[in-house]
Amino acid sequence: MSTIAGSMMTVVGGTFSMTLVTLALASSQYTSRILRNFMRDRVTQVVLGIFTGIFTYCLIVLRTIRGGEESGFIPNLAVSFSVVLAIGGISVLIFFIHHIASLIQASNIIASVAAETMVAVDRHFPEQHGNGPVDNDEDQSPLPLQERSWQAVAAKGNGYIQTVDNAALLCLAREHQTIVRMEPVLINQVGPWPL
Structure with a gap:
């Protein structure tokens, strides 16, 4: 249990530190929005939550294990489930590496920045503002500017x-x-x- 818990924290630290270095290099070439988009990305948040959850689960199960010959207690089902979680964590790690590799491709960076820019343009310059007539517009004869x-x-x-x-x-x-x-x-x- 301590091995699984320690390996989950090692994986989280190593994976995310290498990912941030990669994203920092990519952001220096393209745009600094990559780091902001990385932190907002649902996949990143879910993967970090899964690794932290596995680590927390292992710590809780490790706390319930008691040693000793007479009063020894090992929750076999919980330990087996932690092994299943560790294998699932490896699958999530492989998926996360694939996701980051596709996230830093130039076409995906440009597409995400374009989508974010279009949302900002729509928010700041909506089409309906200024297009409709003002009340009693036809009665007014405005002066030239x-x-x-x-x-x-x-x-x-x-x-x-x-x-x-x-x-x-x-x-x-x-x-x-x-x-x-x-x-x-x-x-x-x-x-x-x-x-």
């Missing part, structure tokens, strides 16, 4: 914009019947982004 008086909104601190809540801006603009405009600051221009 150049003739409007714009109000600049200054930033409260240094930094850069990471995300914009388009839905909230659209609701705010509809509520006040106005236009919200964002313009990038030129490199030689000093000051906040006008909104």
Whole structure:
């Protein structure tokens, strides 16, 4: 039992350390998203859970084994089941190595990054925002953009914009019947982004 428990922790340590080194090398060539995707990957989480579960099971069974000639107790069924778990752990290890080998192939890396990018684009720029008419749109005759008086909104601190809540801006603009405009600051221009 102690051999199985020790081997499971050795396998976990060795496999995951070699995998992280491989992924670090692949991420330096392709993208740093590989490491983040590796930690989010369900297969990785399940495999780590299986190895940790086998280790924990062996420790619990090892705790119930008592030595001695008169009061010796060895749970034969639990020990046999731990051997079955160890063999299953080897199968999971082989599957995990195959999964990682296919995960770091260039085509799979590009496909996962493309899928993640499309989800981010859909989240930040949904198609339905701004496409529908505003209430009483046909009654309004808006001024051309150049003739409007714009109000600049200054930033409260240094930094850069990471995300914009388009839905909230659209609701705010509809509520006040106005236009919200964002313009990038030129490199030689000093000051906040006008909104």
